[in-house]
Amino acid sequence: MSDMPVSNRVRKVVEENKEVKTIFLEESMPGAIPGQFVMVWLPGTDEKPLALSCLNGEAAITVQRKGKFTDGIFRLKKGSYIGVRGPYGNGFDADACTKPCIIAGGVGIAPLAPLAEKLAKKKPVVIMGASNEGKFIFRERMEKVGKVEYATDDGSCGRKCFASDMLEGVVEKEGIDVVYGCGPELMLKRVFEICKKKRVGCQLSLERYMHCGFGVCGSCAVDGYRVCVDGPVFSSKQLEKMTEFGKFARLKYGKKVSLNEYYRWRE
């Protein structure tokens, strides 16, 4: 067994919009499944968990520019080396559904896009939310796969509402049996509650600060679950048992804080 960052060259860089880039890697990850992540190391900067956003014969990560680490990712060019270890985590269970709905907040679509492609035959309904039209990514990819509903804060695309506001209607109208989601945790909490009310299952991908990525350090704990190996995807049953889901997360040094404070620190 070995879990060291392996040097991997960047095969190409795609600018999704001004704030988001997708980095394709030379080494594909044939065994990886949608919802899994990799630990990406930029020597001298940091190492962070990033979802695999593309898995049809190639591996990619999709990153929104936010801070020092993502600035470093944005500077990568074709041929640049980065360290990659993984894939890690459980990934989504694509067999759990007959009529799936996929709901994403912002770049939360990254791990869901390869899932949507895997589920294409089941004609998933995709709900994507963003603050405005310019923020959406993967529109073409998703429109190829199924019906896509858009929600924006300013009404510049689709309906002027949160993505989660559209979920109940979609579940009823389309006969959805499983909802797959990723995005800000407060949105996921609403998705969870709506699914509970409508008695449909959900699989939601959570995010926490991580050190090891393989289940030994405990930094990504949500109650007694480790996001890195027990997740990042959790089922309705597991989410139901969590007292911290939608409420608390831990900072790098282990302090348990409100989600708002956690997100402020993450910015």
Added chain:
Amino acid sequence: MRNPTVLASGFLGVNVEMLKRVVEEGAGAVTFKSIGPRVKSGHRNPTVLAYEWGMINAVGLPSSGYKDMEGELARMKELKAPVFVSIYGASVEEFCDVAEAVAGYKPAVIELNVSCPNTKAEGMVFGCSEKLTAEVVSAVKNVTGKVPVMPKLTPQALNIAGVAKACEEAGADAIAAINTVGPGMLINIEARKPVLDYKRGGISGPAIRPIAVRCVYEIYEAVDLPILGMGGVTEGRDAVEMMQAGASAVGIGSGVYYRGIEVFNRVCEEMKVWMSENGYKNVKELVGAAHE
């Protein structure tokens, strides 16, 4: 303790819920990750990695400080197994401040981390010196009342048995050995950089098992205290070996990486099978058996 396996400090012990899970997975006792005097952010990633023969880490003792941990510590009674609390400080006074506060929650043992190789001020500076380690132990003993105190020793000490002896004379109730070995370093040759952001990191896992067994063997000959033996235990046979060297209980940390969080139950099962095949009825018969 219902069995001799203990969740080693530094692994998973961030909150009561996670420790409950480890108890469900079979651990005979669990240890809270080292708690310090104040907020300490630890090192930048990469911090925890595994190479072919072991693990290397430089997490850097991140802690939210003992005051922030009071909520979790107050809940330790919910656990259905003895709870050890690991603490650290950069001075004798800091060790005492943390120990006194922690002792108030009556843990089964306070483990003194005098042996972390990954920080400048805390840790190994104490553990390499018989005198300094003994000073920490005796000062802490003055403020912890009836709560047993167990220093965790470093294999980097020139004479680990001597340090253990000094701890015994200073009033230690048990000895934990060993902390990680090294520090070591691994370089990513394409990046031409040490892989750990802190560059150096402590080595654990199967690679260090022979060193741990030797240390426990020597400590057993030097002191009359129970020893929590650890370093590379991943299987029942390793646990038997550690106990034959002189350990009364066996810490498991990196084993969680090699065999999953269920490692505790698995090691216990394997020990049972080995013991019945070899005519042992009680784990106590194993302790020090290699010293005959």
